[in-house]
Amino acid sequence: MTPQGAQGRRPDGAAFVIAAGLVALGALLVWEGGRIPNKQGYAGVGPGDVPWLVGWVLVALGLGTAWQGWRNPGPPRPKQQAVPLLWLLGGMGVMVATIHWIGFVLGAAILFTCAAAAFGERRFPRAILSGLALGLFIYLVFDVLLQLNLPAGPIEMLIFGR
Amino acid sequence: MDTFGFLMQGLATAFEPMMLLYALIGVVLGTAVGVLPGIGPALTVALLLPVTYGLDPAGSLIMFAGIYYGGMYGGSTTSILLNTPGESASVITALEGNKMARAGRGGPALATAAIGSFVAGLIATLLLAFLAPHVVKLALVFGPREYFALMVLAFVTVSAAFGDSALKGLVSLFIGLALALVGIDQLTGQARLSFGVPQLLDGVEVTTLAVAMFALGEALFVAAQGPDGGNGVLAIKGKVQMTAADWARSWKAWLRGTAIGFPIGSMPAGGADIASFLSYATERNLTKHPEEFGKGAIEGVAGPEAANNAAAAGTLVPLLTLGLPTTATAAIMLAGFQQFGLQPGPLLFASAPQLVWGLIASLLVANVMLLVLNLPLIRFWVLLLRIPQPWLYGGILVFATLGTLGVNPSVVELTMLVLFGTLGYLMRLYGYPIAPVVVGLILGPMAEQQLRRALAIAQGDPLTLVQSPVAAVLLGLAAVALILPMILRARGRGDVLAQVGTAED
Numbered sequence: 001m002t003p004q005g006a007q008g009r010r011p012d013g014a015a016f017v018i019a020a021g022l023v024a025l026g027a028l029l030v031w032e033g034g035r036i037p038n039k040q041g042y043a044g045v046g047p048g049d050v051p052w053l054v055g056w057v058l059v060a061l062g063l064g065t066a067w068q069g070w071r072n073p074g075p076p077r078p079k080q081q082a083v084p085l086l087w088l089l090g091g092m093g094v095m096v097a098t099i100h101w102i103g104f105v106l107g108a109a110i111l112f113t114c115a116a117a118a119f120g121e122r123r124f125p126r127a128i129l130s131g132l133a134l135g136l137f138i139y140l141v142f143d144v145l146l147q148l149n150l151p152a153g154p155i156e157m158l159i160f161g162r
Numbered sequence: 163m164d165t166f167g168f169l170m171q172g173l174a175t176a177f178e179p180m181m182l183l184y185a186l187i188g189v190v191l192g193t194a195v196g197v198l199p200g201i202g203p204a205l206t207v208a209l210l211l212p213v214t215y216g217l218d219p220a221g222s223l224i225m226f227a228g229i230y231y232g233g234m235y236g237g238s239t240t241s242i243l244l245n246t247p248g249e250s251a252s253v254i255t256a257l258e259g260n261k262m263a264r265a266g267r268g269g270p271a272l273a274t275a276a277i278g279s280f281v282a283g284l285i286a287t288l289l290l291a292f293l294a295p296h297v298v299k300l301a302l303v304f305g306p307r308e309y310f311a312l313m314v315l316a317f318v319t320v321s322a323a324f325g326d327s328a329l330k331g332l333v334s335l336f337i338g339l340a341l342a343l344v345g346i347d348q349l350t351g352q353a354r355l356s357f358g359v360p361q362l363l364d365g366v367e368v369t370t371l372a373v374a375m376f377a378l379g380e381a382l383f384v385a386a387q388g389p390d391g392g393n394g395v396l397a398i399k400g401k402v403q404m405t406a407a408d409w410a411r412s413w414k415a416w417l418r419g420t421a422i423g424f425p426i427g428s429m430p431a432g433g434a435d436i437a438s439f440l441s442y443a444t445e446r447n448l449t450k451h452p453e454e455f456g457k458g459a460i461e462g463v464a465g466p467e468a469a470n471n472a473a474a475a476g477t478l479v480p481l482l483t484l485g486l487p488t489t490a491t492a493a494i495m496l497a498g499f500q501q502f503g504l505q506p507g508p509l510l511f512a513s514a515p516q517l518v519w520g521l522i523a524s525l526l527v528a529n530v531m532l533l534v535l536n537l538p539l540i541r542f543w544v545l546l547l548r549i550p551q552p553w554l555y556g557g558i559l560v561f562a563t564l565g566t567l568g569v570n571p572s573v574v575e576l577t578m579l580v581l582f583g584t585l586g587y588l589m590r591l592y593g594y595p596i597a598p599v600v601v602g603l604i605l606g607p608m609a610e611q612q613l614r615r616a617l618a619i620a621q622g623d624p625l626t627l628v629q630s631p632v633a634a635v636l637l638g639l640a641a642v643a644l645i646l647p648m649i650l651r652a653r654g655r656g657d658v659l660a661q662v663g664t665a666e667d
Contacts, residue, residue, distance in 0.1 A: 032354060037352065047349070047354060048354075051355065054336060055340075082386075088381060088559075092563075096573065096577060112557070118552075121556075142568070
């Protein structure tokens, strides 16, 4: 592999961050495995032993990732655009935070609009109306007809009376 | 009763009006998600898990299987007309299929894909029906240690054997296994990794993880590449049918694709992607028209499309007879069985023969439905490809959150959805495969139970795991599947493995 451009610098910085994350996750599992009461019974293996084992493997994989990152340059990665990511994650975040207040239909409209914006849609009135229509349709089919319990808010109260 | 009798009984179940309706819904949904880029059968089945909770178990499972089969049919349409695979098992089809469409031969390409899928699906489903009872007999001698060894083999083949790096595959798998540990230990009732948060006691929901990884992660990744450069949808020119010459060149490729796809699907050796890749390589070596390969050879569409359908049927062999999923879709279907309190395996053939045989027979019915949906009605599906990208992904995400809201509408669960979605995005960005996470989450608790049972039977002697010949052979195979690809990669032969390692559905 030949280093290509800025991403091809050696060593691969991203690998160290990933490695650190894996070691941290592994350490958490090892700690949890040692903390909980380990009733081993006849098996000689209790509820704490598998987390302990998985944890150590994760630590080992983390160290392996760091070692590979040290030896090999990272592959060239496509440039990532931050704005669409923020639209999407922002839309998800707002929806998660508010859906129990505003209900499924409005939450769906917010999410739909933000997701469409992330993919380049700029005609917001149309997107919002489509989101509302989709939300209403899904609520009607899945909550009213299929009895899946979806969060209800003012709009659901008004239209479906629940 | 023999297999034939059971199959006839199954057909009687499959022809009940409600079952026909479930199968039809399944194949229509499956074709749609196969056609649409960005969503595949694994995600769709996961989304439907909460919806089907209150419905008929047999009908729901028939629907899930229809989605799986339909996805394999629909994916080819997108590959051929858009040069973007609709789902991962159709990556190979794009190579020759899109070239054919560009040369004005989109009609024959779609026809050979649909008819090849039908032929392969039919043969492979019959093979499934006649093979399954024998595997069940074999599986009856399996104890906990054999099951544990089998799961280790599945773990290795799903994560490390294919793809561009064993390390990355194993990282994905162990992230899945770590997530599987969250919640109450099934053998002792001990809470693990829940940190006092009551919502975590139930563990990580399959739907949440699958939706986050497949839908949200994919959407984030596609969005971050910026606006679509625009591969235009190619119009279908001429009729969707084949000439005599096309038939003559296709039929052997279909049969070879089936012969390759079914065994690959039925062994814990990865899924439809690998089968379609191997079939393409075979056709390329055997063809009488080598000059056409890379420019639109019909064998290069016929073989892989037959292979991925045969592999989808093959995947159901270990799933139904052993309860062992070998692909992400099969893993989520297993979660579907468990949701109804059914555990696939030898016992299911004894305790619920009507359900199992009804399911197998329905696959034959679904295949016929799919042929009709994909040949005369193909132009309708092409319209789906004209949905603008922003609206498509907006809709996908709304449906995706619906899945999680349906299982558990708590803020904790929704926060997990966002976190795992971000994780899925980062894993895509840095080249980590997604399927092993899902397989690890679903198979992890089962493997742990079997391991601890096996050790309990042997009073804690770890040597028991290799003292039965079957278990020893399976663990040996797992070791080979782990080490051999590493040697190949070290010798610079890893590119072949990397190409087949896109397994997601």
